[in-house]
Amino acid sequence: MSYHHGDLRRAMTAAAATAVAERGPAGLSLRELARLAGVSHAAPAHHFGDKAGVLTAVATEGFTLLAATLKEAGDDLLAAGVAYVRFAVDHPGHFAVMFDRSLLHADDADLREAEQASSAALAGLAPDASAARAAWSVAHGFASLWLSGAISGPDVVAAAEPVLRRVALP
Amino acid sequence: MSYHHGDLRRAMTAAAATAVAERGPAGLSLRELARLAGVSHAAPAHHFGDKAGVLTAVATEGFTLLAATLKEAGDDLLAAGVAYVRFAVDHPGHFAVMFDRSLLHADDADLREAEQASSAALAGLAPDASAARAAWSVAHGFASLWLSGAISGPDVVAAAEPVLRRVALP
DNA sequence: GTGCTATCTTGTCAACGGCAAGATTGGGTC
DNA sequence: GACCCAATCTTGCCGTTGACAAGATAGCAC
Numbered sequence: 001m002s003y004h005h006g007d008l009r010r011a012m013t014a015a016a017a018t019a020v021a022e023r024g025p026a027g028l029s030l031r032e033l034a035r036l037a038g039v040s041h042a043a044p045a046h047h048f049g050d051k052a053g054v055l056t057a058v059a060t061e062g063f064t065l066l067a068a069t070l071k072e073a074g075d076d077l078l079a080a081g082v083a084y085v086r087f088a089v090d091h092p093g094h095f096a097v098m099f100d101r102s103l104l105h106a107d108d109a110d111l112r113e114a115e116q117a118s119s120a121a122l123a124g125l126a127p128d129a130s131a132a133r134a135a136w137s138v139a140h141g142f143a144s145l146w147l148s149g150a151i152s153g154p155d156v157v158a159a160a161e162p163v164l165r166r167v168a169l170p
Numbered sequence: 171m172s173y174h175h176g177d178l179r180r181a182m183t184a185a186a187a188t189a190v191a192e193r194g195p196a197g198l199s200l201r202e203l204a205r206l207a208g209v210s211h212a213a214p215a216h217h218f219g220d221k222a223g224v225l226t227a228v229a230t231e232g233f234t235l236l237a238a239t240l241k242e243a244g245d246d247l248l249a250a251g252v253a254y255v256r257f258a259v260d261h262p263g264h265f266a267v268m269f270d271r272s273l274l275h276a277d278d279a280d281l282r283e284a285e286q287a288s289s290a291a292l293a294g295l296a297p298d299a300s301a302a303r304a305a306w307s308v309a310h311g312f313a314s315l316w317l318s319g320a321i322s323g324p325d326v327v328a329a330a331e332p333v334l335r336r337v338a339l340p
Numbered sequence: 341g342t343g344c345t346a347t348c349t350t351g352t353c354a355a356c357g358g359c360a361a362g363a364t365t366g367g368g369t370c
Numbered sequence: 371g372a373c374c375c376a377a378t379c380t381t382g383c384c385g386t387t388g389a390c391a392a393g394a395t396a397g398c399a400c
Contacts, residue, residue, distance in 0.1 A: 005348080024272025026196050031387065040349045042390085047347090051388065099318040102194025106319075119320075133321060134308065134333045141311025142303070148269040149276075150289075151303060163304045166337050175379080201356065210380045212358085217378090221357065 021093030062094030063114035191263035232264030233284035258313035
């Protein structure tokens, strides 16, 4: 192992997302991440500043990913809703952090930019602001409830579609 | 100050809810709560076992409160949705904890009972299971997004109503 | 090869959660 | 009223953590 890790930042955010997905944001330990990456306990601080910095990086990555996912889903509001839910289920570590201001540096420039990118991607799909808010609310609510176990079933998409359809109707 | 506090359990849950509302679940310190209550740092452990036990008590209180709030709102699905959102905004500390399994003792008997009470209160309002899920999703999603700052405005209820109406239509 | 800067390490500190063992209290029992 | 007992709270301790400071190392431009 060389003195320089080479790609510590990327390794840390990836490991952080996994850890958050498994044990929640509170169960995240910077020292553990450092051990997993094979670096000293103080190495992360250089890249991220503090714990909130790591989670801010994860959230930023999440918003960027979400924006790309939404764009890929096309113009259909229902398809976008399904994509939103699938994103949350596929990236629970990112999702758990993205909307929790108490964990993040909310005024981070990169974060804000990524937030706006996904907001814009969503706003472009709905006919008006109210419809966009409604679509966002259902998709976000369903995803949250599903991840918390409050709503469950054999298949996420199958469970989500009838719910999303109630708002996505033209 | 006497040796016995007298109502430590209640004092702790109340202080915990406030602290979570202000700084999030991660910013909660059992020792700080103990200091606020004027007891030693190990006193909480007797009542709650551990940190998750405190948050489980807060979540249980939240679900009980939510069930009562929903019942009070009457039979109208829209009114119930508004009540749900208002509950989240009025009790952000409780709400932040209720749906995060990673913070709780998810199999706690009292918690499960309170969960089911609020689930039942909600299920009684909708014509079928799908409608109930949809209503729950919008209300929950809007509340979450509002609390995170993703959706904002001068008045919560005014912002929530048009969104909730899209799903509550008969 | 020399200096510069980003990256990483070592060492340290206060705070925290959790555990064990003991002190105090109030209520029930005789 | 004296005694006992269970509930409640305290003191003391340990390992872990996040954060900070100061120094070591490496890659890179020139």
